[in-house]
Amino acid sequence: MTPSASHEHAHGHTHGHTHEHGGSDQEALTQVLDLDAELFAPYLTSVTARLADAAGDGVTHVVDLGAGTGTGTFALLERFPHARVTAVDSSPEMLARLAGAARAKGLGDRVRTLETDAGAGLPGITDADLVWASASLHHVDDPAAALAGVHAALRPGGLLAVAELDGMPRFLPDDAVAGRPGLEARCRAALDALHAERMPHLGADWGVLLAAAGLTVEQARTEPLELSAPLPASAGRYAHLVLDRIRVALDGLVDPADLAALGTLLDGGPADVRHRDDLVVRSTRQLWVARRPVDTAS
Ligand SMILES: C[S@@+](CC[C@H](N)C(=O)[O-])C[C@H]1O[C@@H](n2cnc3c(N)ncnc32)[C@H](O)[C@@H]1O
Known part of the structure; x- marks a missing residue:
């Protein structure tokens, strides 16, 4: 069969x-x-x-x-x-x-x-x-x-x-992006507020x-x-996908400087989550x- x-x-x-x-x-x-x-x-x-x-x-x-x-x-x-x-x-x-x-x-x-x-x-x-x-x-x-x-x-x-x-997983230390301490926590708070509105049962x-x-x-x-380290390469790809979805969802909802800082975690540059050694998936x-x-x- x-x-x-x-x-x-x-x-x-x-x-x-x-x-x-x-x-x-x-x-x-x-x-x-x-x-x-x-x-x-x-x-x-x-x-x-x-x-x-x-x-x-x-x-x-x-x-x-x-x-x-x-x-x-x-x-x-x-x-x-x-x-x-x-x-x-x-x-x-x-x-x-x-x-x-x-x-x-x-x-x-x-x-x-x-x-x-x-x-x-x-x-x-x-x-x-x-x-x-x-x-x-x-x-x-x-x-x-x-x-x-x-x-x-x-x-x-x-x-x-x-x-x-x-909620969404967390990946980064508080000082992950220079000059934007607490970036991930702020994004997460904004996302929680968005979810509370759109998915009240979450x-x-x-x-x-x-x-x-x-x-x-x-x-x-x-x-x-x-x-935590040593992490497989898939952890970096996972963080990239999740944070990219968060960046799209928060467009217009957070300080543009935070959105730009989030972009530096995703743009293939030195701060990109796919290359960092301080990534922790929580x-x-x-x-x-x-x-x-x-x-x-x-
Ligand atoms: C976050 S995914 C989870 C998928 C899977 N259970 C897992 O843990 O990997 C949520 C899934 O629920 C489906 N879904 C959302 N609302 C639904 C509904 N009202 N009835 C049936 N499926 C629904 C979505 O299409 C999606 O595939």
Whole structure:
């Protein structure tokens, strides 16, 4: 049989955050997601091991909600060798890319893609043993509606894992650019303000929302991660992509001198993050694991 990932569409409104960006921004996002998974692979491995412990035997259907390029999909296929994954995303481009990657890895027959808005429920799914939602739930307009959909998609006793970041990663010492001390902290504060306006659920206490959705929260963890020298070249590329996205987002929102200073970290010159030896990748990861109680109706 030729492995081929199957694809389905579902109705539901398409969420603005996924389609407001141009093609090149989408391409940069796919690279950031893949580099993030590569750099923080040990963290992802430890998380999937924890999920396997919590889920026990017999995991056959995993849903990757807001799957992106499939970093979670592929980690979970490896961790649960008897499972198939339904990769859900509102972006057809992301799903096409994910399906192509699945075929290239010879995993096409274990992956189905489903194009839908996570806020509109998960049509046709009622038997998920595990739903994995990484850096995706904060995009939905109505988290309560999305979590009601997850509750209905889980089998009784099934697990939902919500993985989130506390914001953009950080890379630089306070004095990274001469004459602009505190540059990264100021940019981050401006970005936090922008996100608060555009993505009000970023930084939400998902434990409270999961409990309100009728799920039993079993784990809640916050882990500050830090990667320091010697770093692989991919760390510099990751920092460059992230800071470039930040520079574009903050155009007109910060002091032009800060924007110019940010530019010197990206322009291929001596201060460029791809060449520096003082780069440290800092990122705080949050994880909530919750279970659908066995005695509740869908
Ligand atoms: C930051 S990426 C995370 C991707 C992946 N889970 C990871 O951790 O690498 C967020 C993903 O959620 C998707 N997304 C955003 N809003 C969505 C929605 N309302 N319904 C379904 N997917 C959504 C985006 O298209 C994108 O692929």
